[in-house]
Amino acid sequence: MDDINIDFIEKPELEEAIMIEGLPGVGNVGKLAVEHLIEEIEAEKCADIHSIYFPPQVLVDEDGLSKLVNNRLYYKKDVGEDDTDLLLLTGDYQGMTPQGQYKLTDEILSVAKKMGIDRLFSLGGYSKGEMVDIPEVLGAATTQKKVEEMEELDVKFSEEHPSSGIVGASGLLLGLGDKLYDISGVCLMGETSGYFVDPAAARVVLKTLMEYLKSEIGYERLDEKAEEVEELTNKVKDMDMGGMQQQESGSEDLNYIG
Template sequence: MDFVIQHKKGKLPQLDNPILIEGLPGIGNVGKLAVEHIIDSIGATKFADFYCKDFPPQVFINSDGTIELVKNEFYYWKSKKEGQRNMILLTGDYQGLSSQGQYELVDTILNLCKKLGVKEIYTLGGYGLGQDIKKPKVLCATTHKMLVKEMKKHGAVFKQNEPGGGIVGASGLLLGLGKLKGFKGVCFMGETPGYLVDPNSAKAVLKIIKSITKVDFDMSALEEKAKEIEQIAQQLKEMEMGGNEKAEDLKYIG
């Protein structure tokens, strides 16, 4: 049994110069929310599941009573109009549990990207501020200097020495290992309080993805979700104000 099992459904998609967009679980679940939203709204097609010995030994239960081994998933989307970018989309239940597992998983993903003809990688995540934020900016880091200028045009922000701790996990490794293997890559990090899942931050990130891909997908589902979360956040705040001692814990529900 290999470290990573790739379960292909049929053949690999044939796409002209596709880009990879990755969003796995992380701070505010910003990346996962964003990529799942793209998949749903543009109707991307799943073509591969990834299982990995470095994920937890766990199955989830679907609403119909069937089980699903925890995994990462690959989707693709073919452009409908000229100027739009073909996309490979990566999301999933978990990132690798160990450092070595993360490196091996990302290495396997990059090898698959090579086969798919991917040359550019966009990784999405959250940048936890630990405080409320009205209009989340989208921070950015790139594999190559020429991409910095280009991303600014799309609305991304560069702040020197931020994030100070760099980027940890798949979003960072895909660029770091990817650069060594000849990929170009950009990481977008939506500012987020980081306490709850943050569709608002995901929306900010997706605005930039729209600008890059020239695909104008609908945002209303994400806006709906943002309102729900805002209400929950508001309720939690009121509980806290009212002296409810358990509110402190609830703040960190993710």
């Protein structure tokens, strides 16, 4: 086995296409967004990516069947009013080491360039470290023109956020794509607590992307997942409040006894 194997099911002919990345990360925002998009536009899988830089494991489905962890490429032609071709990247894991991240990103960009990609969007989450009621979309881009285009869609750009930069595939795709492959890029990050998988943040990121593509999709499945997560977070809040009340009650009793 090579360090990285990209096994093509088919090699679609794409023109002036956009690559959209959504791999596991903070709140799984990017992964949720891209997987939802794949379902909504009925994108077709064109390649499986296996690598020694992924964790040494298989995933087991509900039927007990095992699958070697991988990344996957999908495509869809003629999306939106401008008939834009899309190449979509998602998967089970990112590379485990810095070297693996660089090698995987470089290999994927090399393949994407040959397939006709000239722009890319990386999707992810921005951790606030606290509960977020109405998430906003933060951005980073490789050109001022892209910044201005995304600001028109209410994407927020700031020198302070993200303060530590963008790590992992979402950041490297922008950096290596711009420097080595002449691929302009934008990273869209949905605000999230970082505590849970966050479908609500995925929704706002995906909605911004679809506005850029001048295309419409349904969000019902993401909305249902968001409601489930909200129920869970409310239960956690209730448990925290109950614990605080017990502590306060115990403290009062102790003061009284003393």
